[in-house]
Amino acid sequence: MSLADLQPLMLGLILACAALLVLLVDLVIKPSGKPILGWLTAAILAGTLVASWLLPLEGEVQAGVWQGNLWSTFLARVMISAGLLAVLGGLDYVARVWPYRQGEFYTLLLFSLTGMVLLPGCRELAAFVVCFELMGIPIYVLAAYSKNDNGKKPPEAALKLLLIGAASTALTFFGAALLVGMAGSSRFAELVPYEPGPLHAVAALLLLAGMAFKIGVAPFHMWVPDTYEGSPTPVVAFLSVAPKVAGFAALSSIFLIAMPTLAHAWRPMLWLLVVVTMVVGNLVAIPQTNLKRLMAFSGVAQVGYILLGFLGGAEFGAAMMLFYLATYVFANIGMFLIVHAVAEAGEGEDIVSLNGLARRSPWLALALLMFLLSLAGIPFVAGFWAKFYVFTAAWRAGHGEMVLLGALFATVALFYYLGVARAAFVNKSAIEGPVPVKRPLALAIVVCLLGTVGLGAWPNPLVEAALAAVQGLY
């Protein structure tokens, strides 16, 4: 095997090397120069993103253990964009709060991204599980990064994430072990026979439960609000999006590619999960007063919608899921970054801390409104198309009832999203003067805003790209 054979893995390799590079640079530079590490990471991520268009990334590695195609590249771009935005948004915060631990922060983030980027292409269970854990373990550390901060609950947040993550890994492993044991092979193509038995169905449900923990599907979502609330906001911005994208990639790999013949077993289960997720996420979000907890439950609800695209199945549903994920990255990260900016100004992380934002920083308030509208699925912002497309996919798959349910709960969601908008636009605040926003953070918010509004005005290119990405996937 020559190095040229690893060409399709190039994005993952770049990121892994970058992680090591950051670790090395961290050893040699003076503490005062450490903020350079953040910029270095951002530059590498931006470079990798550009490289994803320049490098030939298609092809098989090790006779089909790993498959590079438009699907894996599309997902890699989404994840790298999420990482880039989160790094930019947290640059100043990381440098200020953990001046001596910056190198580790970015190294962990890059390793996690490496696992994510490699995940969609896996066509073999061992590689799949390794990528899955490479993604997950650094995140446990990142969530616990602000262990010494007073008044917050980082240990609880991180511990919850760790324990539940371990439980979900155990479930995933158990399911995988069952499958491998029965099939005698770990290749996806040979994993499930044409006529699966009951034990296969059990394995499928175990895998489903394991992944449901990771992406925060109700009723496996219990860790989400606590972890979001307790973790540092830039980490949450990353955590709320990138692992979800990877989780959906994993779901697609396992269920659509490896076990299509088991659809009768996991589809009804998934249907139930979608209903529960939409109901729980949307209803529990209503009484929240902490912005991050609100966003956590809104995230649970959003997962319900994304799963709708998954439920839509076939190529169209998967494509619309991709589109949803891409729009979700911009809106959700943008939202968390604004929360971060306001919290950095010393206002706290409650909804009331946004009071009077429209008067203090009109542009920040406008961006907030756009993100909220996108999350709520209002026309002419990206999120509307995303919701509409997954509804279309679900309808095509014969799930008209889900469209009605989804549309009704989108209205419920509007209630709490508008509650946030009301704080910013209607309520008055005692504090005057604009909210200070550092340059990199502002840049990240602007990118999110452009993505949200741009995709709302002209969704077509991304739709086409998503449709192309799923061509011939199954």
Place this chain on the structure above:
Amino acid sequence: MITLPWLSITVAAPFIATLLLLPIPQTQKLAMRLVALLGAAVSLVGALAVYHYYDLQQGGLQLAENYPLVPKLGITLRLAVDGWGVSLLLLTGIIITTGVMATWTLKDREKEFFALLLTLVAGVLGVFVAQDLFVFFLFYEIAVLPMYVLIAVWGSSNKVAEAGPFKFVWKMFDIGGKEYAAMKLTIMLLVGSAFILVAIMAMFFAAGGETFDMSVLGNMKYDLELQKWLFPLVWLGFGTLAGVFPFHTWSPDGHASAPTAVSMLHAGVLMKLGAFGVIRIGMMMLPEGAQFWIPVVGVVAAINVVYGALSAMAQKDLKYIIAYSSVSHMGVVMLGAATLTQGGWNGAIYQMFAHGIMTGLFFALVGLVYERAHTRWVPSMGGFAGPMPIVALFFTIGGLSSLGLPGTAGFVAEFMVFLGAWQSKSAWWALPGIIGAFITAIYVLRVVRDVFWGPGPSAEFHDLPDARRTELGALIVLGACILIFGIWPRLILDYIDPCTKTYLAKIDPSAPTLPFVPQQAGFGGAGAAAMPMHNSMGLGRPFGPGPGQPPGMLPNPGMMPRAAMPGPDMPSGMPRGMQPGMPPAMAPGMAPGMAPGMAPGMAPAMAPGMAPGMAPAMARPAMLGPGAMPMPPPGLPPSPSPAGVAPTGGVQ
């Protein structure tokens, strides 16, 4: 003919004005107002241009513009306008321009206010001209959403007394508060739009999932079962916005809490959007579903009319009175729509126009009164005609139109609706309509008396300033419109009527026609002058044999085409209302017969007066005249032939 893209201009003007507003600094208040007014005025000019360039002879959809949006999913920005669209565009243009004028003195965050208001209007205008179902829905959403902020920020909170078995609710919500009203309105309307979205997607996929083009989707024959469950979705979805009972409850709270221009726009135009959606999408695209549900729609509309009027009578807050009167009047619109008759539909569209103008005027006036007197509590007011005679005058004009006094626009609309109801399969629907008009007379006159003409004013209200400058301009425009369109309904009826007939023929070829609406285009033009008032002869049921026949009146079997539509192969000079087989020699014989001694040139001048009030009186002697009542010629088929209903200008 100048080939400017008038529809795009009309729709885009408010939106461009919004963008222009954003960079203006907060201190430049006059500049902001002027930009807002300019955006609104360009829309009005655009609407007038559309009105001017719309070719009545040709009919159908015109001024079409197509811009592909998402070709993969068959979504195209398709703009085109029909006769209904023309009149509703005109209404929107008038209301937004006067709305901006009426809120000229707004003092808080003008930039955001006007920006949101104009965005909203762009959505409204878009709905009336969109010919792509998806774009229709997009514009609809834009028209609904900014309302939340507009009411929550600039609205006013009301005191609503705790009462009834649901007292505990007052503790849970801030009932009567502006944020409560805004949220209630937004949530209710968006639940409605969730229904609409589902219906739209069902239609899209039932039609093959290729295109959202409304003319294509509208020509599909959907499965009857599908139609039966889609129609209620559309009806309730759009009906929520139209204030259909019992989903009207957002309307009084919302309208009472909203600032003046928003109330004007919302009650004046947005509610019409709902009714327009029910007719345009529900009834026209799902005709069999509509036929199935129409008894329910009609009964609910009848409840709306009476219940809304009774509720208005019970209110003491001036704005709540007007808001409930809107519920009642929108019931008239829905009642007209439910009749599925030419008269009913003409009346429904005309009522949209008339009520839009009238409610716009009302809310502008209430806003003025509230701004000056700082109260809307009717018992505390009185004798305001002394300090503010102009306001009193216009309120009285609006009130008279509201109760349907002949000579005002409200009369024309209500009369046609009642006539349509009488001709429809459920003739008794006319009764609640008339009862509603009666109750309206009670509460409107009572308010006019209590607020303006009664004893008073008390000392604190002695020097209320009257309407001034732009406010006065707005009042004059709206008041004049009520009178002009009351006296000369053909100004827009000529646009509405051919459109109604074409559409109605698609749904129900045997739908009763209106006996006396002039058919030809170009009022005041040479073509109109040469046109005899032929269709006065095409009498429908009220004057034919039937329950509506006045005693002593002769039946006219030969002259009673129920579907008075020209056949496709008919000579163009031949008046409509005649069967294809009818000898042309009949035509000249009719003109003198119907209006004895009337020169042909007088026809257009007579027309406006004829349409609303005088028509029955004029037509009766005419009918008994020698020219009008011959036995049917041998070649005349005794019953209307289905071939006669083929539309001349199709929707395509």
